[in-house]
Amino acid sequence: MIFKNPKLTVVGAGPGDVDLITLKAIKTLKNADVVLYDALVNEELLDHINPKAEIIFVGKRRGCYRYQQEQINDLIVARAKTHGHVVRLKGGDPFIFGRGAEEMEFAASFGIETAMVPGISSSLAVPAYQNIPLTKRGNAESFWVITGTTKDHKLSNDVAIAAKSNATVVVLMGMGKLPEIIKLFQQEHKNNLPVAIIQNGTRDNEKIAVGTVDTILDVVKKQKLSNPAIIVLGEVVSHRQILANVQQEHQKALIA
Known part of the structure; x- marks a missing residue:
C-alpha cells in the first residue's frame, strides 16, 4: 500500500450553477482521495470527482442533520490519515459563513496539511x-x-x-x-x-x-x-x- 500524505483542501463549489465553480476547484476534485460534500452543492459537480475517490454526503439542512459538525471534523481527520487527500466541498465560498476556517483549524491541530480553494459567494x-x-x-x-x-x-x-x-x-x-x-x-x-x-x-x-x-x-x-x-x-x-x-x-x- 502506498502511503499518502494526509491533507485537507476546503473547496468552494459556488452558488449553485455548476459553471460557476473555478478551474482550480475542478482540478482539486480530480486529485481527491475522499470528497465530503454539503447539501447546497449541486450534485452535477460530483461527475468531476476522481472516479476512484470515496464520496460522502455530509449535508445539513435546517432541522435535518445527516452529520453534526463535530462528526464532520472527526471524519476529515480519520479519512485524511487513512486515505490521504480529503476534499471538503462546500456551497458558495467556505470562508463566508461556511465554517471552512473551523474545519481547517481542527485538521491542522492533528498535524494535517491544509489548503483552501475560494468559491464564488x-x-x-x-x-x-x-x-x-x-x-x-x-x-x-x-x-x-x-x-x-x-x-x-x-x-x-x-x-x-x-x-x-x-x-x-x-x-x-x-x-x-x-x-x-x-x-x-x-x-x-x-x-x-x-x-x-x-x-x-x-x-x-x-x-x-x-x-x-x-x-x-x-x-x-x-x-x-x-x-x-x-x-x-x-x-x-x-x-x-x-x-x-x-x-x-x-x-x-x-x-x-
Whole structure:
C-alpha cells in the first residue's frame, strides 16, 4: 500500500450553477482521495470527482442533520490519515459563513496539511444573476453581508446597525428571521426601501420576490418562497427594473 500524505483542501463549489465553480476547484476534485460534500452543492459537480475517490454526503439542512459538525471534523481527520487527500466541498465560498476556517483549524491541530480553494459567494453571485448590483454610484457605496442566524440561533445584532446605514444589506440564512429583519428596517423609517428575496439562486428552479420593506412579507407569502434564499435590501434592487425598462424601450425603438 502506498502511503499518502494526509491533507485537507476546503473547496468552494459556488452558488449553485455548476459553471460557476473555478478551474482550480475542478482540478482539486480530480486529485481527491475522499470528497465530503454539503447539501447546497449541486450534485452535477460530483461527475468531476476522481472516479476512484470515496464520496460522502455530509449535508445539513435546517432541522435535518445527516452529520453534526463535530462528526464532520472527526471524519476529515480519520479519512485524511487513512486515505490521504480529503476534499471538503462546500456551497458558495467556505470562508463566508461556511465554517471552512473551523474545519481547517481542527485538521491542522492533528498535524494535517491544509489548503483552501475560494468559491464564488452566493452573497455576490445570486443578486448579480438577477441584475442586482450590490454597489452602484449614487445608490450604494458599500454593502454588508450578514448571517441571519447566529451560533445561538438568534438574529445578528449587525442587522440593526446595518439598517441605520445607506449600504446594501445582504442577509444569508435569514428567512426564518424575516419578520424581525423587516421590523428593524421599519424602525429606521425605511418602509419604501426596495427588497429582493431570491430562492435557489443561479439554479434552474430559481424564484424571486421583489417588493419594499412594507410589502415583502406579503409577496413572499403569496409566492411561497422559503430557504435556501438570500435577502437583499437596498436601493440597488431597483436597478433590475430600471435595466428591464431600458431594454424594453430599446426594443420598442427597434420595432418602430
